[in-house]
Amino acid sequence: MAFEPPRRLVKALGETAPGGDDWLERLPEAARQAVALRESTVERVQVPGGRSSLVVLVRLPDDTPAVLKLAPPRARPESERAALAHWDGRGAVRLLDAAGPEGVLLLERLHPDVSVRSLPEAKSMLEAAGALRRLWVEPPAGQVFETVAERTGRQSEAMRAGADAEAAPLVDAALAVRAELLVSPPETRLLHGTFRQSKVLAGERSPWLAVGPDPVVGECAFDLARLVRDRVEDLIATSSGAATTRRRVKRLAESLEVDQERLRGWTLFRAVESGVRARRVGRAQDAELLLEFASWL
Structure with a gap:
């Protein structure tokens, strides 16, 4: 073959x-x-x-x-x-x-063609959040994973180098909030690292299981932040997108017991980082969506 x-x-x-x-x-x-x-x-x-x-x-x-x-x-x-x-x-x-x-x-x-994203939006968020919670465990002793500080440090350098005049204010805000968040993280857990709805597939021994981690060690709010912007194209397409995003941050923070402001901060950083990276590699439409989303935070 x-x-x-x-x-x-x-x-x-x-x-x-x-x-x-x-x-x-x-x-x-x-x-x-x-x-x-x-x-x-x-x-x-x-x-x-x-x-x-x-x-x-x-x-x-x-x-x-x-x-x-x-x-x-x-x-x-x-x-x-x-x-x-x-x-x-x-x-x-x-x-x-x-x-x-x-x-x-x-x-x-697993069932590679059936992700939690196939469910209605509210149900998919609930199931995805439940799957993510199960992954947040103590890191294994003696195993060296990249930390949130290390990963976002590399990303910060690329953000500074790749930001144009339009994105510069958002980049400044994202870098400032990262610096604040790294001062006193509330916990250290093994994180999925790149979690979103499409990373949760249907299984036989469990209804939904996560796949495709890029693991990192740090606070849970960092992991949850990527889920906040799932279906970003749908959020951007509605007049209530900004309000829906803020409600989503609140609901996810409460359901998974993470600090709402820390989740908002990491959501901002990760959206801006992804937006600047998308623009750098020529995905202009993705960059526009992500940076508009970040401006709501």
Whole structure:
């Protein structure tokens, strides 16, 4: 079978590494080797798939349905492996082999085409928040994950370098609120890192399970902040978008017992960071939506 990377993956990796590397060129052979190592039968490549990995639906020799996920080093797959091993299926997809080849994860099969985003908006938020809560556990002893301070520090440098005159006031506000939030974080937990509705898939052993973490260690409000702006295009399209956003911050903060102002602050930072990054790689429409959303906060 030909393991051609989906167009979405090719485009996304081109944005994150415009200088290019040879991972995409090596991917078809790496996928063949991963399949052969497990003596698996390939069903199909998941399309459109993710933005940072190739997902191959397979069956193991005993006919167990599974997923092979191949990701480049810049997507930090070994960090994902460590987090999934620590969660051990609690709230997240189960890792079927903790010691696979570097950059190749063998995962339990969920329902890849059914995410919590398919539910009505209010129900999807409720289910997504419930899934996220289960992931917030003490980090494993001796395991080094990137911290919120480290990740947002890298992002802050890129924001300063990439901000144009229009975005500059929002960037200044985002950087100021980050500095305040890092002074005294209320807790330290293992976080999903890139959580949103599309990262929660239907499963057999649990109705909804999280997938695709980019784990980080820090306060829970940072993790929840990305969920606040889910379906941002719908929010922007309504005249009540700003008011709805503020209500969403309040409801999510109360339901998951995080400080409302800290959630608002991290939501602002993450929206501005994403907006500036989108503009930098030429996704002008996404940038406009994200920066308008940030202005409501």
